[in-house]
Amino acid sequence: MSKKTVPYPVLDEIDEPVRQFNELDASLTYSYANYLNWLFPERVELIAGKIFKMSPAPSRVHQGVSINLLNPIINFLKGKPCKVYAAPFDVRFPKESKADKDVFTVLQPDICVICDKNKLDARGCIGAPDLVVEILSPGNTKMELLHKYRVYEEFGVKEYWIVSQSDQNILIYTLNDIGKFQPSKIFTLSEKITSSVLPGFELILDDVFDDID
C-alpha cells in the first residue's frame, strides 16, 4: 500500500491486530483503519486521531436515564425515516474522504438519531447525526462538554442534548445558521423539552429522572 499524504502522522503498518490497549501509543495519531484492528476489550474514542479511553462501564443510574430517554424517542420514531441508536455504536466523522484511513474522529454517543439513511452502513454511522444525546458521568465532563462538543459543532450535528443525571437537568445546543451551537436554558424537573430536529416530539423531564435511584 502506498503511503498517503495526510496532515497527520499516520502509522504505516495497520495490518497487525492490536490485542492489548497498552500497545497503543498515546502520542501517535490513529485512524479508523487502525481502530478497526484493535481487538482489546477497552472502549476508546478517537478525536483528530488522538485516543480517548472511555470509562469502564456506565453506572446503573446512567443506564436507567439512557433507557428513559430512549423509550420515548423509539416510540416517536415508529414509522418515521429517522433511526435511533444507542451506545456502543460507532459514529465516524470524515473530513476529506470517507476511506477508513482518512477518518480520524470516531465517537460513541450515548444516543444518536440519524435521518439520512445514506449515512448508515453495516459498521455504524458515517457523518454527523441529526441529534446526539450525551449523559454526563462523573469524570467524563470534559470529554462531553469540551472535546465532543467541538466535534459535534464542527461537523454539524443539528442538536446536542447534555443530560445531567446528578443534577436532573437537560440543556439543548441547537446549531444556528452560521454553524454555531446556541445553548437553551437548563431544563429541569416539571419541565418539558421539544426538538427542532424531531417536530412534534416532547420529552417530560419528570419521566426521564423518575425511578432511577
Added chain:
Amino acid sequence: MSKKTVPYPVLDEIDEPVRRFNELDASLTYSYANYLNWLFPERVELIAGRIFKMSPAPSSFHQLITGKIYRRLGNFLEKQLCKVFISPFDVRFPKESKADKSIFTVLQPDIFVVCDRNKIDARGCVGAPDLVVEVLSPGNTKMELLHKYRVYEEFGVKEYWVVSQSNQNILIYTLNDIGKFQPSKIFTLSEKITSSVLPGFELALDDVFEDM
C-alpha cells in the same frame, strides 16, 4: 395595624413569634414581616409568599466550591464599590413597596455581588443583586433552576451563575436588553469564565474544582 390590601392572603397577626417550623402552614402566603418572627432553626426561603425549606446543611463539596468562588470574587473586589456576600444572608425582592409586610420573596443565594450600596441595610440586601451564584446540590435542582431562576430573571439580576459540583461545570445566564436571561455554553475544566458585571474578572474552572 390596619389590614393592607395586597394581591395575596396575608396573616393578620404577625406579633407572635413562631418557635417551631411545623407551626407554619404551607398553604398560606407569608411576608418578610412574618419571616422575621420565625425563631426556629430551620432555614427557609420565600417565593411569592410560599415557603421553601432549605436543605439541612450543604455538603463539604458545596462549601469548598462556594468558598473558592467567594474568595476569588472577594480578592477581585477588594477596595471596589461592588461588595460580595455569602450565604446565609437574606436578599429581599420587593415589588410595590419595600415595607416588610409588602415583601413576599426572600432568598439566600450561595454568593452574590451588589454594586449599589443603597441596596444594603443591616438585615441584608433589598433589591436584585448584580450577580448571583448558586451551587447545585442533589435535591435542590428544581429550586435553583426553576423557582429561583424565575425570580432572578423577573427582578433583574444581571448575571446568574449556575455551578454544578458533580459535573464540574458552570453556566452563566446574562440578562439581555429585554430583561430575559440568555444562557452561555456550559464551561468546564480547562476553561475560564468572565463576567459582564465585573469587567476584568476571570475565573479558571480548574481552580474552582481542583482537589474535589
